[in-house]
Every structure is written in C-alpha cells, then in structure tokens.
Amino acid sequence: MDTALTVAAYAIGLLLTLVLASALTPAHWWRRPNARAATLLVAGTWGFGALLAGALQAANPQAVAAYEPPASQYQVFRALNLRDGTGTSAKRLAVVPAGAVVAATGMRDGDWWQVRVKVNGSQLTGWASSLWLRRADEGRR
Structure with missing residues (x-):
C-alpha cells in the first residue's frame, strides 16, 4: 500500500479518536496530560488507523499483497x-x-x-x- 495513504489513514484515525474522546469521556480527563488520556489516544489512533488502512487496501485490488509466492x-x-x-x-x-x-x-x-x-x-x-x-x-x- 502507498505510504501516503497509510499516513492519511492514521491521521484520520487520530482525528476520529479526538472527536469521539471529546464527546464520550469526561472533560476533566483532558485538563492536563495523563496516562489515561495518552493510552486512549494511542489505542484509538492505532485501532481506527489500522481499520481505515485495511479498508483502503481492500478497495485497491492492485495493492493487495499476493497470497502465493511469485512465479x-x-x-x-x-x-x-x-x-x-x-x-x-x-x-x-x-x-x-x-x-x-x-x-x-x-x-x-x-x-x-x-x-x-x-x-x-x-x-x-x-x-x-x-x-x-x-x-x-x-x-x-
């Protein structure tokens, strides 16, 4: 898969995580940096980014890795x-x-x-x- 598409997928994952975190978590979690907020951001970005990257890869059959050895x-x-x-x-x-x-x-x-x-x-x-x-x-x- 193209590196730019992968980076874009994880950037969108980060934005989606921030939006959902601001809507679904208590406001006091975000007043100062803490381990709980960092964990939520990392896990959400990784999860949504991987999901989007996989969907982009499945949508482009030319980029799908071969399941059988070449030649x-x-x-x-x-x-x-x-x-x-x-x-x-x-x-x-x-x-x-x-x-x-x-x-x-x-x-x-x-x-x-x-x-x-x-x-x-x-x-x-x-x-x-x-x-x-x-x-x-x-x-x-």
Whole structure:
C-alpha cells in the first residue's frame, strides 16, 4: 500500500479518536496530560488507523499483497487469451497455446490473474482467466 495513504489513514484515525474522546469521556480527563488520556489516544489512533488502512487496501485490488509466492507455475489447459486488463472486453495481447507454462505474478482481480509467458519468442505480461490454468505439477486427468 502507498505510504501516503497509510499516513492519511492514521491521521484520520487520530482525528476520529479526538472527536469521539471529546464527546464520550469526561472533560476533566483532558485538563492536563495523563496516562489515561495518552493510552486512549494511542489505542484509538492505532485501532481506527489500522481499520481505515485495511479498508483502503481492500478497495485497491492492485495493492493487495499476493497470497502465493511469485512465479508460481501453471499450465494452460486450453488455448488462452492473454489480455492487457481484466475481463473479456480487454484488448487481447496474444493467444497462449494449450500446454504452455505461465508464471503467476501474484496480482489478482477475482478470477483474473496476471501472468508472464513467453509467446513466439517474446516475453509478455498480461491478464488471464484462472479457469484456464492448472498447476504445472498437477497430473492431467
């Protein structure tokens, strides 16, 4: 995730904590600095900031960390259209023949995976439907 978005999420968390603390706690807590007020500010900022940062990360699928190691190998099940974006309306970059091996980059958007493959001597990176891929070590049935 972008560092600026993370900082913004925690800044908003701090502001939200201050607003809620002023509305929901006794006024005498805030007359002079004390451990109780500091703990409330730190815990609230951390809690709300982490919640907002997680929501921002989930809203941006390109920034989501890969759950599988990079360069996982997959074999193309049937002829596969490699596209420049997700969805069948995206421009087709190439047709990858059945049996070819592709490497997943770890980027995903639903059933669409970003993959790297060598087609006709050139290295291409594009998006493919995961429904047409099988693990390279998986036996064919």
